[in-house]
Every structure is written in C-alpha cells, then in structure tokens.
Amino acid sequence: MDFKRIILIDDNETTVFVNTDVIEEALPGKPIITFTNSQDFLDKALSSGEWFENETLVFLDLNMPGKFGYEVLEELEEEIEELDDFHVIILTSSNLMRDLERSTRFPNIIGYIEKPLTPKNLQDALSGTSSS
Amino acid sequence: MNLHDNITSDTHRLLSRQLKKSFPDGEWTEEGMIKLMQFIEASYRNTDEERKLIQRADRISSGEMQKMNEELRLKNEFLDSFNHGLAHAIKNHSSNLKGLVRILQKYCEKLKEEKILTVAEKLGNSVNQLNSILNGFLYLSRAEGLVDTQYSVIDSDRIKSEVDIEIEYLMLGRNVELEYRFELLDLYYSIQIIRIILVNLISNAIKFAKPGERGRVSVVVKNNAETLCLTVEDNGVGMDLENPNNRVFSLFNRRNAQAEISGFGIGLYMVKKVIERNNGQIKFESELGHGTKINVEFPLI
Numbered sequence: 001m002d003f004k005r006i007i008l009i010d011d012n013e014t015t016v017f018v019n020t021d022v023i024e025e026a027l028p029g030k031p032i033i034t035f036t037n038s039q040d041f042l043d044k045a046l047s048s049g050e051w052f053e054n055e056t057l058v059f060l061d062l063n064m065p066g067k068f069g070y071e072v073l074e075e076l077e078e079e080i081e082e083l084d085d086f087h088v089i090i091l092t093s094s095n096l097m098r099d100l101e102r103s104t105r106f107p108n109i110i111g112y113i114e115k116p117l118t119p120k121n122l123q124d125a126l127s128g129t130s131s132s
Numbered sequence: 133m134n135l136h137d138n139i140t141s142d143t144h145r146l147l148s149r150q151l152k153k154s155f156p157d158g159e160w161t162e163e164g165m166i167k168l169m170q171f172i173e174a175s176y177r178n179t180d181e182e183r184k185l186i187q188r189a190d191r192i193s194s195g196e197m198q199k200m201n202e203e204l205r206l207k208n209e210f211l212d213s214f215n216h217g218l219a220h221a222i223k224n225h226s227s228n229l230k231g232l233v234r235i236l237q238k239y240c241e242k243l244k245e246e247k248i249l250t251v252a253e254k255l256g257n258s259v260n261q262l263n264s265i266l267n268g269f270l271y272l273s274r275a276e277g278l279v280d281t282q283y284s285v286i287d288s289d290r291i292k293s294e295v296d297i298e299i300e301y302l303m304l305g306r307n308v309e310l311e312y313r314f315e316l317l318d319l320y321y322s323i324q325i326i327r328i329i330l331v332n333l334i335s336n337a338i339k340f341a342k343p344g345e346r347g348r349v350s351v352v353v354k355n356n357a358e359t360l361c362l363t364v365e366d367n368g369v370g371m372d373l374e375n376p377n378n379r380v381f382s383l384f385n386r387r388n389a390q391a392e393i394s395g396f397g398i399g400l401y402m403v404k405k406v407i408e409r410n411n412g413q414i415k416f417e418s419e420l421g422h423g424t425k426i427n428v429e430f431p432l433i
Binding site for chain 1: 223
C-alpha cells in the first residue's frame, strides 16, 4: 500500500526515536509525524481532518498516560465518519490476551506488534503475515 | 487395644459401678431405677455439651484456616502481578536499548570503526540476554496463572520462527548446529507452551555444549491425536543424574557454576511449572560427558 504519511504515537521519547529509525529504513521517503501524547494527536488529527482523506499508517501504543490506545481509536470512530484510509498497527509491550482480543473489535487495525519494533516484524505486519 | 474398646470398657465400668450404687442389695427398686435414669440422663447431657464444644472449636479453627488461606492467596496474587508489572516496566526500557543498539551498530558499520563496532556487538548481546531474562520473568508469572493460554492451529514454520527469534543471540559466535525435525498432524495447541519448553531446553543445550567441540542440538516435535512430544537432544557436557545435588528444576539453581555459562537458573523451573500446569511429563536421559536428551510430552484432548 502506498502511504501518504506515517504517524507514530508513543509516550516514550526513546521508543519514538528508535521506531522512527526502523520505519525510515523499512518505508524510506515517507513523512513521519510523531506524538508523545495521545491527546495532542487527537487534537491535531480532528482539527484538520486531512489525515483521514488519504492513505495513512499509524503506529499506536496501548498503554499511555491520559488516553489509552483503544480510547484514541474509539474517539476517532465517534468523530470521523470515513476511516477507511486510516490503517493502524498496535505497537505495545503487552501481549495480554485481553489486549489482543480487544484489537479485533477495531476494523482499522491491520496489525499487532509486540515491542520492540524491528524491520522484520514491521515487514511481517505490513505483508499481513504477523503471527502475533 | 484400640480407642473403641477403650471407650466401651470405660462405659462398661462406669455403668456397673452405677448399677451397684443404685441397687446396693442387688434387687430392682423404684428408687434405684430413678437414680439410674438420672445418671443416664446426666451422661447424655455431658456428651451433648462435649460434642457442642468440639463442634465450636472445629468451626473456629476452620474459619481461621480459611482466613489464612485467603490471605495467602491474596499475597500470591499480589506477588504474581508485581512480578508481571515489574518485568513489563523493565522490558519497555530494554526493548528501547535493543533498538538503540541496533541503530548504533548500523552507523558503526558505516564508520568502519572496528573498536566501536565490537563494543556495539557486545552491548547488543548483553541487551539480548537481559531481554531473554525479562521474557523469562513474564512467562513465569504467566505460568503461575496470571494469563490464560491461547490455543490455535500450529505448523512447523510458526514453531521454528518463534523459537529462533529467542535463541538467535545464543547461537552467535558459538560453534553449535541446530537441527529441527517436525512430524506434525493437525496440531492444535498453545504456541506459548511449546515456545517456553523449546526455548529453555534448546538454550540449555547450547549453553552446555562441550568447550572446543562442534555442538549438535537436535529438536524433534511430533504429535498424534493424543500426545504432543517435544524432544531436545545434545552432545554437550551432560550431567550426572544419580547425583542428588543435581536439582535441575530448582529456582535459581545453576547446574554448572562456571562463570562463562550465563543464566539465571529460572529456565528449567519454568519448564517444570508449565509441564505441571498442563499435565505433561518430562524424561531425562543423560550421562556426564555424553550429552543430554530431554523428552517432554503433553496430552492433547
């Protein structure tokens, strides 16, 4: 899929730094927008609406201060009618069954990666062969 | 003489004494009958009171036992979630470290700075080991019952890739050859269980290879309708199974105290926990200097 942009949401700055590098390597040349606060992301995303108009890939952490990953998705579903071009990969250190099961409720989630993000598990998730 | 005879003969003695007291002349009198009846009534009352006392004591102690059990259960639960939370928190940081080291290695290779590259490689190995220990802790708290096990259809590729990711760092720089053989038939089981068993057994086989010799580790995974069978065999240093000090399953017990053999000694403890929990069985065959063969079986119902 040809993504117009890539968005990275994780409250840990080092994780954002490391993951940016992995993503740059795996998907070179794509603009990467990063957030360390889920509310900042929601404010920005909802105010312009532009990100929902063409193919966007989002890496979303689950356990964040303020709004949790799934709460972010719930709010987007409430606010935005057309979310078909918004593709989400859950990126988390949790591999608890309840988190994994919850991810199946959101049609926008195309992958679930247990941290750390590596070029390999990113490629697996993008080609739909993610085993986790 | 048992307790029953004791009581009967005591009762007997008491009764005959009372009979003599009630009927001193050996003749049945009304007065004597009344005395005897009063005695019997009093005996019943006594017995009844004793029975009530015993019941009360019983209730109190079982209540206390229940309370203590509940306290223990809560403490265990707390320890479980504490371990799990702690391991998770540290793992977040060690995952970052792993990522940072990867980036460092990438740039070192461009710079062609041998010394820095060596440092980066060693850093990478340390971080991988740290991650592996943390994964162990996470598994351990899961094995103790915090998280449900997930079952699915499993093929050989899945097993191989899940296991390889966790042991690849151990293979680095070691003269060890790892060989898999699969005979799988519609296997429906938990990949977590298979992974814990294989990763730990293979890690041990690799760590305990004979120094200076080419190590060979062969892994066999097969199943039929009833049983899943995992076998890990090596040509390593082996162990003396007759030696009672060889407590291979104890927590933090390191089979071999040699400094160059890394590990925390939680691996086989974890294997044991997982086997116990899933009604499995484990068999060891080993001889000092002649390698080890470990066979684990799980019922498939």
